[in-house]
Amino acid sequence: NNGEQDYQAARDSFLRALALNKNATEVREELLLIDDVLDVPAFSEEDAKAMLRIEPEHPFANYLLGSVRLRRGQLELAEDLFLRSMMKERNAPACAGLGAVMLRKDKLDVAETLLRHSLSLDPDRRFTLHTFAELLIKTGKLDDAEKIITRLTNEKPQDLNFRMTFIRLLIEQKKLHKAAIIVSDLLENEDYLPRETLNELKPLAARLSK
Numbered sequence: 001n002n003g004e005q006d007y008q009a010a011r012d013s014f015l016r017a018l019a020l021n022k023n024a025t026e027v028r029e030e031l032l033l034i035d036d037v038l039d040v041p042a043f044s045e046e047d048a049k050a051m052l053r054i055e056p057e058h059p060f061a062n063y064l065l066g067s068v069r070l071r072r073g074q075l076e077l078a079e080d081l082f083l084r085s086m087m088k089e090r091n092a093p094a095c096a097g098l099g100a101v102m103l104r105k106d107k108l109d110v111a112e113t114l115l116r117h118s119l120s121l122d123p124d125r126r127f128t129l130h131t132f133a134e135l136l137i138k139t140g141k142l143d144d145a146e147k148i149i150t151r152l153t154n155e156k157p158q159d160l161n162f163r164m165t166f167i168r169l170l171i172e173q174k175k176l177h178k179a180a181i182i183v184s185d186l187l188e189n190e191d192y193l194p195r196e197t198l199n200e201l202k203p204l205a206a207r208l209s210k
Contacts, residue, residue, distance in 0.1 A: 004038065007037050007038050008038065010030075010034055011034045011035070011043070014027050014030055014031045014034070015031070025055070028050065028051050028054070029060070032047055032051060032060050033060075035047050035048070035064060036067075036093070041068045044064045044065070044068050045065060045068045047064070048061040048064040048065040049061075049065065052065065057084065057087075057088050059084075059089040059091055059094065060091070060093070062081045062084045062085035062088070062094070063081070063082060063091065063093045063097060065081050066079075066081030066085065067093075067097055069081060070100055070101060075101050075104055075105065078097065078101050079098065079101045082095075082098040082101065083098065085097075091121070092119075092121035092125060093122075093127075095115075095117055096118040096125060096127055096128035099111045099112075099113075099114030099115040099118060099128070099131060099135075100131045102114060103115075103131060103134060103135055103138070108135065108138065108139060111131075111135055112135060112139075115128060115131060115132045115135060116132075119132065126156070129148050130148075130149075130152055130161060130162060130165065133145045133148040133149045133152070133165060133169075137168060137169055137172055140172075142169060142172055146169060149162060149165055149166050149169055150166075153166055160186075160193070160194070160197050163182065163186065164197065164201075166182065167182055167204060171204070171207075171208075176208055179204075179208055180205075180208040180209070183204055183208060186201060187205060
């Protein structure tokens with residue numbers, strides 16, 4: 001979409017500026033903010049590492065690299081990077097990232113404390129809201145989870161992570177017919193789905209077709 005193209009164009013401009021002056025720290029910081037919006041792991045990793053070579057304790061660069069590690073399931077590395085970020089500056093993104101790590105480790109009380117704190121600092125960050133919805137599903141607070149995940153899927157209907165969480169919520173709510181419709185809609189575009197999404201969808205489809 002146009003918004004994404006604008007961010008991509010801005011990223012290209014900043015990279016050209018850095019080619020002329022690699023010490024322009026303010027430009028690097030703008031670049032990290034753009035990477036956070038674009039959410040392309042390769043960009044985030046490359047730009048965060050470049051910043052950390054110059055400023056190893058940079059809070060946003062540590063957070064951004066942590067988010068790449070989290071996505072790859074490297075929980076210990078992610079946790080270390082989020083903690084480094086928060087030691088320098090208690091910021092909402094790293095706090096949410098650490099909450100997501102704790103959720104994956106089934107440390108639910110710690111996860112909830114971190115996620116609530118992150119939301120108090122930045123109530124509209126979609127990653128935090130989504131992770132909080134996952135926590136609510138895991139702790140059986142399905143109505144609260146539904147409010148959040150409905151909002152997120154309305155805001156970004158094409159986001160596969162939000163849709164997968166919505167499917168899991170519907171299954172927990174025993175709304176199996178509704179879940180099956182969404183699964184079947186997604187599988188109609190099977191050729192365009194990432195492999196990890198397909199790996200999640202296929203067992204769900206088999207379960208729902210029984």
